[in-house]
Amino acid sequence: MTVQKEDKGVARSVLDVLVFLLTAVYLILKAIYESCLPSTHLPKKDIRGQIALVTGGGGGLGRLVALRLAKLGATIVLWDINEKGVEETIELVKGIGGKAYGFKCDIADTKSVYSVAKQTQKEVGDVTILINNAGVVSGQLLLDTPDHLIRRTFDVNIIAHFWTVKAFLPKMIEKGQGHIVTVASMAGYVGISKLVDYCASKFAAVGFDEALRVELEQQGIKDVKTTVVSPYFIQQTGMFENVRSRFFPTLNSNQVADRIVEALVREEYVVMLPTIFKYLTVLKAMVPWSAMALFIANFIPDPSPHNQGNPVVQVKNADEKIKPVKNNSNSILSSSVTQLNKRLVLTGKDL
Numbered sequence: 001m002t003v004q005k006e007d008k009g010v011a012r013s014v015l016d017v018l019v020f021l022l023t024a025v026y027l028i029l030k031a032i033y034e035s036c037l038p039s040t041h042l043p044k045k046d047i048r049g050q051i052a053l054v055t056g057g058g059g060g061l062g063r064l065v066a067l068r069l070a071k072l073g074a075t076i077v078l079w080d081i082n083e084k085g086v087e088e089t090i091e092l093v094k095g096i097g098g099k100a101y102g103f104k105c106d107i108a109d110t111k112s113v114y115s116v117a118k119q120t121q122k123e124v125g126d127v128t129i130l131i132n133n134a135g136v137v138s139g140q141l142l143l144d145t146p147d148h149l150i151r152r153t154f155d156v157n158i159i160a161h162f163w164t165v166k167a168f169l170p171k172m173i174e175k176g177q178g179h180i181v182t183v184a185s186m187a188g189y190v191g192i193s194k195l196v197d198y199c200a201s202k203f204a205a206v207g208f209d210e211a212l213r214v215e216l217e218q219q220g221i222k223d224v225k226t227t228v229v230s231p232y233f234i235q236q237t238g239m240f241e242n243v244r245s246r247f248f249p250t251l252n253s254n255q256v257a258d259r260i261v262e263a264l265v266r267e268e269y270v271v272m273l274p275t276i277f278k279y280l281t282v283l284k285a286m287v288p289w290s291a292m293a294l295f296i297a298n299f300i301p302d303p304s305p306h307n308q309g310n311p312v313v314q315v316k317n318a319d320e321k322i323k324p325v326k327n328n329s330n331s332i333l334s335s336s337v338t339q340l341n342k343r344l345v346l347t348g349k350d351l
Contacts, residue, residue, distance in 0.1 A: 044265040048073030050177075053120065053127045055107055055164065056134030058085025061183070061234060063092070064257035065131055070098025072261070077124055079105040079116065080134070107134055108155035110163050117167035126171045129264070132161045132205075133183040142196040150197045157201035161208055169224070178224035181264055182209040186232045186272065189281050190296060206230065213269065227263050231256045231273040247299060248274065 056062035058080030086102035093100035106112040172178025188202030209228035
């Protein structure tokens, strides 16, 4: 009797392996087929009317992503510690016919996140698109980095993701609609000198996205999607302006913003920019460490962000709502709106 049970157990295990292999082959072939299709043939979801929250929306990449989401018909919610920056983004969104709300929020503080989340839900509605974009970097050797800056890096770059997701995920599940985008970095796959704390926080962000996706899938929650976008060093975000990269150029912030929104509407899981890094990360596990270390040392001679100041994370009155500024003749905002609309016409892209 015992032998028969053992035989059945072995047979079941073999069957499970065969089913897994066949399913995996099918999914791989499907992915290869889809990757060969023109972008115009790939399905895109409609986000018109959805409420999209962008952390770090007061400038840089967050502002660019917010403008593109507004162009697709989403209602924009901006969280940032930079009140003036948020007001400017709101004005830019309105300038292209969008709708935006801004809140001053210290995402490094749990109570602040939960408080502003409740205020957002009350005054705007249920957030169904969450873009965890806010990030900071110190850019110093580990032993030269003050303890409070290391803590700041983790609080903003990854710990805050737990609070924002816990604040908005329940409603996404309840409504059967949601998408969480984690803006990580290629520094979340490769360790780099002078970025020990930053790399560690981005490694954690990549793992956060994957573990969250697995957890949702195993609970049978299919209508809430997650995406992790890991770009190389980006220009014009105030973080890595002077990074000297020898083999790959730093990325244009507008192109990165385009790709983030594209990944969102196509419900992609993992995006690396540039795409070639997907293959390089595979090689990392195959080559000896000595070769990898040599490559990294020559790849980025000095990654320290010389131009970045020391942004303040702790903010008082975190529950204060930022009211949209009145229309005026602000030449900077008017110029930015004009340039964005001009870019839309020239490229013909629905940003």
